[in-house]
Amino acid sequence: MTRFSTLPPTSTEPTRIIVALDFAAAEPALALVDRLDPDRCRLKVGKELFTRLGPAFVEGLQARGFQVFLDLKFHDIPNTVAAACEAAADLGVWMVNVHASGGSRMMETARARLSRVANPPLLIGVTLLTSMDASDLAGIGCPGDPRERVMALARLARDAGLDGIVCSPLEAAPVRAALGRDFLLVTPGVRPAGAAAGDQKRIMTPAEALAAGSDHLVIGRPITQAPDPLAALLEIERSLTGA
Numbered sequence: 107m108t109r110f111s112t113l114p115p116t117s118t119e120p121t122r123i124i125v126a127l128d129f130a131a132a133e134p135a136l137a138l139v140d141r142l143d144p145d146r147c148r149l150k151v152g153k154e155l156f157t158r159l160g161p162a163f164v165e166g167l168q169a170r171g172f173q174v175f176l177d178l179k180f181h182d183i184p185n186t187v188a189a190a191c192e193a194a195a196d197l198g199v200w201m202v203n204v205h206a207s208g209g210s211r212m213m214e215t216a217r218a219r220l221s222r223v224a225n226p227p228l229l230i231g232v233t234l235l236t237s238m239d240a241s242d243l244a245g246i247g248c249p250g251d252p253r254e255r256v257m258a259l260a261r262l263a264r265d266a267g268l269d270g271i272v273c274s275p276l277e278a279a280p281v282r283a284a285l286g287r288d289f290l291l292v293t294p295g296v297r298p299a300g301a302a303a304g305d306q307k308r309i310m311t312p313a314e315a316l317a318a319g320s321d322h323l324v325i326g327r328p329i330t331q332a333p334d335p336l337a338a339l340l341e342i343e344r345s346l347t348g349a
């Protein structure tokens with residue numbers, strides 16, 4: 107069976123790719139996971155799989171050696187979000203996210219709670235969902251340029267002590283230029299050339315996203331919905347390395 111680890115080592119950090127395990131059940135998710143190598147990618151468990159399978163599924167992935175990004179995008183009052191982040195830390199995940207639009211106090215309270223925990227997960231603020239464009243922003247009563255909104259929320263997250271943000275690759279370069287190297291940029295909204303955008307509005311190819319300064323590329327459907335998910339993942343990796 108072909109495994110992701112069969113690729114030759116490259117100059118590109120292999121762990122840049124986070125595979126979004128957006129599946130409706132354990133079986134198809136594990137069929138893909140069985141062919142992946144934890145040294146070559148990380149896994150994201152989001153609302154769908156977590157709601158169906160819960161913490162035990164995350165623990166199972168970690169037992170297989172994978173680092174897990176628990177993508178539940180907490181957005182609530184500060185006390186509730188902080189407690190949820192602590193629960194994520196207790197689960198041992200590598201990364202957890204909150205909505206930066208929950209505000210400074212919410213993010214600061216989460217940061218403070220995690221600072222009391224041994225080996226806390228990376229705490230990341232979601233800025234503006236990659237499925238939203240200027241017209242969607244106007245629709246929620248916040249007219250303006252998506253890039254400016256991302257920049258404002260990125261600063262808020264940085265000032266609250268978060269480790270980085272989720273943004274689209276389109277904003278990676280300006281955020282990097284403004285906030286520097288020491289701030290993680292996690293970018294969904296990644297589509298190989300010719301792949302269906304689906305509900306994503308602010309997108310770039312994997313190679314463009316890396317060149318723009320993304321630290322981690324979150325990729326779901328271009329892999330999970332492909333006829334051969336592993337082949338799709340290998341092709342994306344090749345597009346990053348030029349191999």
Ligand SMILES: O=C(O)c1cc(=O)[nH]c(=O)n1[C@@H]1O[C@H](COP(=O)(O)O)[C@@H](O)[C@H]1O
Binds near residue numbers: 179325
């Ligand atoms: O926080 C996220 O991971 C996230 C934030 C965002 O702004 N946009 C976004 O697409 N995501 C997640 O990233 C994944 C993208 O999946 P695909 O669009 O299938 O590649 C999904 O699991 C989303 O829930």
